[in-house]
Amino acid sequence: MFRELLSKITKRQLVIGGSIVAVLVVGIIIAFAIAYNKREAMLASTIARIQAALAENHQLDLTIGSAYFSGLTTVTLEDVKAIPKGKDQLAGVKAVSVSVKLFPLITGDVRFGRLRVQDAHIQLVKKDSISNYDFIFQATDTLAIDTAELMEHTEESNVNMARTANRMLNNILYKIPEDMELRNFLLTYRDDSIQQRISVPKADIDNGNLASAVFLNDSEAAWQVSGKLNPGKRQLYVKIHANGQQIALPLLEEKFGLKLSFDTIETRLREVYWTNNELLHIKGEWAVKNLNVNHWRIAQKDVAVPDAHIDAEVIVGNNYVELSNESTVTVKKLQIHPYVRYTTSPSKTYAVALETPEMEAQDLFDAFPAGLFESLDGIRVSGNIQYKLEAFLDSSNPDSVQFSSKMEQEDFKVNAWGKANIPKINTTFVYTPYEEEKPVRDIVVGPENPNFIPIAEISPNLKHAVLTTEDPSFFSHHGFVEDAIRSSIAINYKEKAFKRGGSTISMQLVKNVFLNRNKTIVRKLEEILIVWLMESTRAVSKERMYEVYLNIIEWGRNVYGISEAARYYFSKHPSQLTLGESIYLASIVPRPKTGLYSFDYDGRLKPYISPYFNYIGDIMARRGLAPADSSGAYGFYAVSLRDALRPEKPASADTLQLQMPATDFEVELEEVRGLLERIFGKDKKQEENPPDHP
Structure with a gap:
């Protein structure tokens, strides 16, 4: 067939086609040569724009000792400093080199190839109520406003949410380098009463394999970070552990009273794909082992979760985002299938569902984290149960809200009551009312x-x-x-x-x-x-x-x-x-x-x-x-x-x-x-x- 097609092409047509191709090639070479010769000027212009924008919008001075191309697509910056006006230096880098992949760049995608960072230091300083990172929260507020405006714009102009989510995901993944060498990274936090220090002597990504060690306050704790990063195929896996020791975040406890620690935490972006070129599917997993949480707003005791796993699928359509009911939350033998859907048009709607497969009733109570429900400690039950919940709200007519909750049970029986001995109220007992979390007086409830x-x-x-x-x-x-x-x-x-x-x-x-x-x-x-x-x-x-x-x-x-x-x-x-x-x-x-x-x-x-x-x-x-x-x-x-x-x-x-x-x-x-x-x-x-x- 190919020979037959060639036989139909005349010599004149071949000459014309060849000439066009030659002109295009020559044009590309000339354009590339011009760009190559002017790339230093373009780099200086780009840096100047960034510096002006940071100074005007965030009162942040960005200084760079030198900036130059160290390869065809590699830019090197030396002696970089970021200093908020009138405040302590926020960040400094001795040297950073980053290369951009050439062929994706031709189609408009900016993808990092190699990244080299030497002697980087970020210091967060707060004195009284003034900090050198205030502008970050201002940027967050701006982002929130921009996001709200985007959602409003999405609803009004029918912007495709799936396409938008795909672009946002690409912007994140494409900034992950295939190869990275980070040496001597230091993050410090200091205020009037607390000082914390996190150091990373070495972090490497070699052909997608991530390996690093993170140290808290020099020798107080050592965390191991490993993983496999393949942003081109939209696949990521990261694992953090401490060689069998607990990983704690003391800054959260000292600042917010939240004790948080765990043995191992893992996250995985498993796959991202389209169906019918309309729906974007994002599948991933999250797992944690020996999670311990303590905060007075959560519970009065330590809440311990020995093992938990989430397998989630997010589906984004033209006008909605959904957590699929194929998602599963697993704690011990308890499995829960959650479902959440938010739709933007023609009116905002919210749908929530929750379902468990039929299971032994005791599995439900055994799955509750220790310290979460004190009154149910020690309860023993028998029989089978299954729970289903469904709710739907249309913002254009809130009074039409739908809600259904049902616990199906078979031969359910309580064999031993826990701390909350419910049958006690069938006899005389003492009730203690509270005012502002303080007992008022004891009241005997009974004929006595x-x-x-x-x-x-x-x-x-x-x-x-x-x-x-x-x-x-x-x-x-x-x-x-x-x-x-x-x-x-x-x-x-x-x-x-x-x-x-x-x-x-x-x-x-x-x-x-x-x-x-x-x-x-x-x-x-x-x-x-x-x-x-x-x-x-x-x-x-x-x-x-x-x-x-x-x-x-x-x-x-x-x-x-x-x-x-x-x-x-x-x-x-x-x-x-x-x-x-x-x-x-x-x-x-x-x-x-x-x-x-x-x-x-x-x-x-x-x-x-x-x-x-x-x-x-x-x-x-x-x-x-x-x-x-x-x-x-x-x-x-x-x-x-x-x-x-x-x-x-x-x-x-x-x-x-x-x-x-x-x-x-x-x-x-x-x-x-x-x-x-x-x-x-x-x-x-x-x-x-x-x-x-x-």
Whole structure:
């Protein structure tokens, strides 16, 4: 076929084609010669632009003793110094040589070939509140702004996120040299109280093989760094270890109180590829052995993770980025498949999912890092479980948020309770409330305490009112109410802050009785686990849970339990509470210390609270929990605070404005209304025929 094609080409065509090729070759040679002859001037011009930009944008003086081409594509810089204006020198390098690959350069890709660095020193200095690296954070802020603008631009102009991610990845990989010789690198940090020193006498990349040793404070610790770098094939592997010793980062502890150490950490970029020329797939791994973490915000004890592994796949499309559900997090025998997806158009959407394969229940508890969930220490279970979670939020309609959480179980049983002995609340026990993380007093929860009131002796008005405002489906749910969680997600997203937690009475009870008051990150997860154990095993009846709840929750300053609350506000026994008094007491459960602000100097409730009574009373009436009231008052005007608690009559009307503003209560009413309407709006039959309860 090739001979046949050649036979059809005339001599004249060959001459013309050859001439064109010759002209192109000559042009390239001339252009290269011109560029070669002017490359020193081009280098000087480039350095001048960089120096001017650093001086103008970051007040950083960059000085270079000499700069020249030491090869066809190799640039050498000597005596390089970076000094922020009016501050200590930030960095200095005796000599650095870098070569650029020629052929990728022709297509516009800048790829490093060889890198040589001799005697480099970076020193971070902070004196009082002034440091010589402030501009780095300014650059970070600028980057954040630029990124936000880019995302906005991406949404508006449909910029392809996959192509953008591919370019960003290439920019990182292409800057990794195939061969490197680094000699005598030193990084120091110094402030008014801390001084740290990290030195790297030698670091080499030889044909992609990375080998280096890192020393902390000269001889305090020695870390080994090894790996295989193949940026051309988009593959990287790096391993850091200390020959069986723990690698610690003392600077984090001294600066932030965070103790962090590990034996070995490994990371791998396994492969990057396209499917259908549309989706960019990035696969990688991360593993750590004997990780130890300690910070008061995480847990009160050292958290130890003996072995953890993450196998992740990130997929980037035209308008979305996704952590694939093929990703796996492994801790001991526990495997978790997470899924996260963020979409930019036509509106921002967020999808989250979590799933575990069916497994032995004990494997879940054995996988928890030691020191993370103190109350679950020593628990022994049997049976099989499988967990699934799904959530989706569309920013254009937050109220349509979707949420589903399900723990499937087969023959699940608790054979031995851990530190949190849940069945203990079936008998008399001691409860200790806390104020600002300090114990207030011990309260005996049981008939031995004269203030303890059995649930049968508490006014039905109070029981129904608290259930309506705090947890309407308490006697039918299994510890969690998905509608309440959906409502809290929507409210928190719209407010861009944590305003509502979606806690049930079961969750509030567990938080008060079984958990310490240390506000750690994992406390909420621990609370959820204990609630699930209590509800799924039916270790405590709903009636007993509600009885304990009403006898221990706070109703005012140093007022705990319904017996103390009824006597404190109205000089009554809990069995005597009217509908109005009950709705009032229910209203202050979320904010017990502000309860007295609701009353005027004559002991009557302030007018701004009446809509709350109208709404809650109407809900109770529609559910058959209170008699209908055509006036909508539901006992509002009959509530009277006992004389000893009434405030003095104000000297002027303006003094009333110093007390609780009505707008706060109106906001709370709106939140309650949104939650109850979400719950009751889906099942009208439940409104008319609520489940029986005490």
